[in-house]
Every structure is written in structure tokens, then in C-alpha cells.
Amino acid sequence: MSRVARARSLGKYFLLLDNMLVVLGFFVVFPLISIRFVDQLGWAALMVGIALGLRQLVQQGLGIFGGAIADRFGAKPMIVTGMLLRAAGFAAMAMAHEPWVLWFSCLLSGLGGTLFDPPRTALVIKLIRPRQRGRFFSLLMMQDSAGAVIGALIGSWLLSYDFRLVCWVGAMVFVLAALCNALLLPAWRISTVRTPMREGMARVLKDRRFCTYVLTLTGYYALAVQVMLMLPIVVNQIAGEPGAVKWMYAIEAALSLTLLYPIARWSEKHFRLEQRLMAGLLLMTLSLIPVGMASTLQQVFMLICTFYIGAIIAEPARETLSASLASSRARGSYMGFSRLGLALGGALGYSGGGWVFDLGHELAMPQLPWLMLGSIGFITLLALWWQFHPRQPAPAMLSGG
Numbered sequence: 001m002s003r004v005a006r007a008r009s010l011g012k013y014f015l016l017l018d019n020m021l022v023v024l025g026f027f028v029v030f031p032l033i034s035i036r037f038v039d040q041l042g043w044a045a046l047m048v049g050i051a052l053g054l055r056q057l058v059q060q061g062l063g064i065f066g067g068a069i070a071d072r073f074g075a076k077p078m079i080v081t082g083m084l085l086r087a088a089g090f091a092a093m094a095m096a097h098e099p100w101v102l103w104f105s106c107l108l109s110g111l112g113g114t115l116f117d118p119p120r121t122a123l124v125i126k127l128i129r130p131r132q133r134g135r136f137f138s139l140l141m142m143q144d145s146a147g148a149v150i151g152a153l154i155g156s157w158l159l160s161y162d163f164r165l166v167c168w169v170g171a172m173v174f175v176l177a178a179l180c181n182a183l184l185l186p187a188w189r190i191s192t193v194r195t196p197m198r199e200g201m202a203r204v205l206k207d208r209r210f211c212t213y214v215l216t217l218t219g220y221y222a223l224a225v226q227v228m229l230m231l232p233i234v235v236n237q238i239a240g241e242p243g244a245v246k247w248m249y250a251i252e253a254a255l256s257l258t259l260l261y262p263i264a265r266w267s268e269k270h271f272r273l274e275q276r277l278m279a280g281l282l283l284m285t286l287s288l289i290p291v292g293m294a295s296t297l298q299q300v301f302m303l304i305c306t307f308y309i310g311a312i313i314a315e316p317a318r319e320t321l322s323a324s325l326a327s328s329r330a331r332g333s334y335m336g337f338s339r340l341g342l343a344l345g346g347a348l349g350y351s352g353g354g355w356v357f358d359l360g361h362e363l364a365m366p367q368l369p370w371l372m373l374g375s376i377g378f379i380t381l382l383a384l385w386w387q388f389h390p391r392q393p394a395p396a397m398l399s400g401g
Contacts, residue, residue, distance in 0.1 A: 027151025049354020056346025067336025221345025280314025
């Protein structure tokens, strides 16, 4: 095996280890935030939605800066620093007794994410050959699902004792992840050249096709983030106890581990990436609309199953499509900017979703937030179709004789 092939092989295993720690640490804490502060402490969903949206907006909205810095200085120092900041955010969350403390902890967590997330994604693009990326992203998603259910199980168990334990365990996992990166990650460059920060950001912003695609994904993410806010609240309200939330993530894990890789292998042979993305988004949209009318846990879980199947179809295609549109001369900057849709969609989905959820409760219209999400989903589908639909060239004008 050549030196390059050996580096690629070892890099894949490290990426899987790193991803498992990041996902585990995140899901120990974040799925339980809405249950802790809305259901247990009686805070308004808007207050918690602002906190979650702030984390999303900071982490993803500033991603282009984190990616540009990594293009200039390399992945390792940014990843280690970011993970330690995320750990500090979780430690601060353990002491949250007022909304501003929760907001501050989510701000720290988001700043950490904006440093470590773009270079980690850029490393995947660097180390995985283009024809293998779709399958590798599917493996990462399967791992995400397993890590999510394990993290949610651990977090739910710890929550029965003390929410501070939940936060401290999440912080320790990120400290461990930072230590692994500090000791095991080589000082790889993530772009083909050491691109200056300003040049990398300018290259992205001039790429109109990539920018349009990223901003279009705002609507997709507004739906996707509800697995952290409104869906856990609905499951908890119908079940009457927070432990039921872990079954939501168990469903995701079971579906991902059994269906994600086969669906990805089959669909990549028969459909274009944008077709897979739109098909998955359509399923996600159709599954969310009836949630407000569901009255039993079985009905909610059936809709959640459909939602997850849509995500299983859409997510590997979305990630692979983003990678295929990125320039190799500024991978960090491109992957950082690609998170802007997640930033805007997360802010819209969390804070806007929390506000509409409260409004629907006040007006005795539980269907309101879900109908709004359905409208966003259909508008996003239309925008994606317009962007990727092949346009026929206008026929040439015939000149008169």
C-alpha cells in the first residue's frame, strides 16, 4: 500500500472515531434542553427556541470564517480549540438558571462548532475520493443515528438524577474528543494551496450557483431542526414522561442502520443528487403537516418514521452535492459557507418554530406550527426544482430572405 493510500485509509478510521465522539457528546445534551427548560421548569418555548437558534446561527452563520481560518492555518488547531469551547459551553449550561445564562452557554457552544465543524467536513472531502463520498457520508449518517440514540439514552438516564450531570458528561466527551484530535490528527492542510482568508471567502461569494444552492437549503433545515425542538415536546406531551424521547432516536437509529446505506447505494445508480434531495424533502414535508392532529404516541411515531426516511434519502445527497460544488482551492471556506443555510434555517426553525408553537397553544390551534412548516417545505421544493431543472435554450430567430 502506498504512503498516500495508507494515509487515506487511516484517515477514514480517525474520521469515524472523531465523528462518533462529537455526535455522542452533542446528543447527550441537546435533545433534552427543550424538555428541561420548557416542560420541567416551565419556560416559554420561545426562550428555549432563541437559545437553540442562537447556537445554530453562530455555529453555522460564522462557518465561512472558521473555514477560511482553517484554510490558512490548517485543521488541527481549529478543531481542538473548537471542541474545548463546546465543552465550556456545556459546563456553563449546567449552571443555567436564567434565560441569558442558557443563551450564553449556547453562544459558547456555537462558537466552538464554527471552529471545528468546517475543517472536519473539509477533511472528509480531502481524504475520501469523489466516487466514494456518497457512501462515506451514508456511513457517517448511520453513525450519527447510532450516536444519537446512545447519547439520548445516556442523557435521559442522567436527567432523572440531575440536569447538571447531563451537561458535565457532554462536556467531558468533548474534552476527550479534543484530546484525541490533539494526539492523533496529523497537521494536514485541507486545501490544495494555503489560501489567504480573504481570497477563500471571496472565491465562495463569487460562486453564484453555490451561494444560491446554500441559501435555498434554509427551508430544508427549518424542517430538519424540529427533531431538537418541537418533535421532542410533542412526544413528551403525549407520552407524559421525558423518557419517551429516547424512542424517537431509537427509531432513527433502527431506520438508518437498516435502510440508509442500501437506499444510498441504489439511488445513486438511478437518480441524480438533486432528485434524491427533493424526494427526501417531499417526504419530510408531508410527514410534518399532520403532527398537530396526532393524538396517540403510535401516530406520532409513524409520522416521525416517515420524516426520518425522508431525511435518510435527502441527507447523503445534500452533503455529496455540497461537496461536488466546492472548489478544491478553498475547501474550508466552501464548507464553512455551506453551513449558512443551516444557520438561517436553524434560527428560523428554532426561534420561529418556538414562537408559532406558543401561539398555536394560546389559540388552541396545535396544527398551526406544522402547517407553517409544510408551507416552508413546499416553497423550498419549488426553489430547488427551479435551480436544478434543465432549461431548454431559446430557439434561434430565423432571418427573413
